[in-house]
Amino acid sequence: MAVFHEAPWSDPAQVLSALGERPWTIGFLTGGAEPGWSYVAADPAAVCTLAPEDSEDPIAALAALLGPTVDPDPAGPPFQGGVAGLLGYELGDRFEPIGLPRHDGWPDLACARYDALLAFDHAQARVLAIGRGATEAEAAVRAATARSWLDLPPRPAQxxxxxxxxxxxEAYEAAVAETVERIAAGEIFQANLARRWRGRLAPDARPIDLMIRLAATSPAPFAAYLRLPDRAIVSNSPERFLKVERQDGGLVAETQPIKGTAPRGATPAEDEALAAGLSASVKDRAENLMIVDLMRNDLARVCTPGAVRTPELFRLASFANVHHLVSTVTGRLAAGRTAGDLLRAAFPPGSITGAPKVQAMKVIAGLEGGRGPFFGSLVWLGCDGGLDSSVLIRTAAFVHDADGWRVEARAGAGIVADSRPASERAETETKIAAVAAALQN
Structure with missing residues (x-):
């Protein structure tokens, strides 16, 4: 059962900052042109972590952590409590065994069940404190706990x-050139090849400080934060991976792959020209269409035959430092299929692997090594069977060691037959720019 307490508006990034040092705090911060709901949760009721050597089936583990699905409150937000956390890129090795290398001790899965959370309604400038429990009294206590988080002082900016x-x-450009050769040889059609940046936070700084800065300077529709006991993820992602929601007695799925990138211009005229050039780019549209076809195939594995549609192709979406082409693929899940089945069919995201997916993943593993959290997903699975998830691009991953917090970030480019190594390298620099700027003094 669920209890909802309405509260006055608070900035979700500031509320998240007050909780950001607690292990298992998680935040989903929507921003940009059409913000919807943001969520902040902490102090989970149960957690589940799968290391690479753990043999448990991850979808079964998520289902056990979530428990039985229940009907949602129709007046409530899309996420009314449930499971949330990290699906690392190499989780895909459990669905399609390839022998992927792992990265830096990151788990394949790190999720928790949240029975207390705050939901921030940007459209109506209100906050809902939500508690779930076996009884109304138990749910009310958890809603009161969530409500109390609004009274915590935000973390001073560091x-x-x-x-x-x-x-x-030079090494990245050489890897791009090798990928182009392998495309020419017919091994693959496309691969998303990433480049790495590394550094270390100042002694008094924490990962949450980057989240606060990005929320203020470069809001993104799928920004998210997860604090683990000795690790953290800060993502400023513009890309949805998978969404599942109830409609007309069934479950409807949606994915919105991004492929095609151009920088923002220094003047309105230059910006308009760059956007128009991206929209007209034969290369970028072809790159996008390859991933649309891949995602259509992934959704078709668990959707009603003939139900997969592409209602939107090559929409221009503009963010703080880049323009992107975004497409939308939808489908209705077949009877008896769940959001977990869809994750098994489609993970990892096709937009950051390539086509054909499995062979592209093999090429990427040989050139990049393990990815860990990068290009995986931060996801929530609702108590009603719904789901929403991001693609972990524009993301920084943190590990705490004896010298403090070290940070790694990655940015990739979709490599196709006519890719030029220097241009693809420049694209990675454009994509990482907002994260890199927010990490500086």
Whole structure:
């Protein structure tokens, strides 16, 4: 059962900052042109972490953590409590065994069940404190706990003080050139090849400081934060991976892959020209269409035959430092299929692997090594069977060691037959720019 307490508006990023140092605090911060709901949760009722050597089926583990699905409150937000957390990129190795290398001790899965959370309605400038429990009294206590988080003082802003250092540009360009050769040989059609940046936070800085800065300077529709006991993820993602919601007695799925990128212009005229050039780009549209076809195939594995549609192709979406092309694929899940089945069919996201997916993942593993949290997903699975999830791009991952917090960030580019190594390298620099700027003093 659920209890809802309405409260006056508070900035979700500031509320998140007050909780940001607690292990298992999570936040989903929507921003940009059409913000919807943001969520902040902490102090979970149960957690589940799967290391690479753990043999448990991840979808079964998520279902056990979530428990039985229940009907949602129709007046409530899309997420009314449930499971949330990280699906690392190499989780895909459990669905399609490839022998992917792992990265830096990151788990394949790190999720928790949240029975207390705050939901921030940007459209109506209101906050709902939500509690779930076996009884109304139990749910009311948890709603009161969530409501109390609004009274915590926000963390004072701290400059992250981190100058990211990029891996060799020559090495990245050589990897792009090799990928183009493998495309020409017919091995793959496309691969999303990423480049790495590394650094270390100033002694007094914490990962949450980057989240606060990005929310203020570069809001993104799928920004998210997860604090683990000795690790953290800060993501400023513009990309939805999978969404599942109830409609007309069934479950409807949606994915919105991004492919095609251009920088923002220094003047309105230059910006308009760059956007128009991206919209007209044969290369970028073809790159996008390859991933649309891949995602259509992934959704078709668990959707009603003939139900997969592409209602939107090549929509221009503009963010603080880039323009993107975004498409939308939808489908209705077949009877008896769940959001977990869809994750099994479609993970990891096609937009950051390539086509054909499995062979592209093999190429990427050989050139990049393990990815860990990068290009995986931060996800919530609602108590009603719904789901929403991001693609972990524009993301920084933090590990705490004896010297403090070290940080790594990655940005990728979709490599196709006519890719030019220098241009693809420049694209990674454009994509990482907002995260890199927010990490500096």
């Amino acid at each position: 400059p992250p003080g981190c100058e990211l250092q990029a891996d060799s540009p």
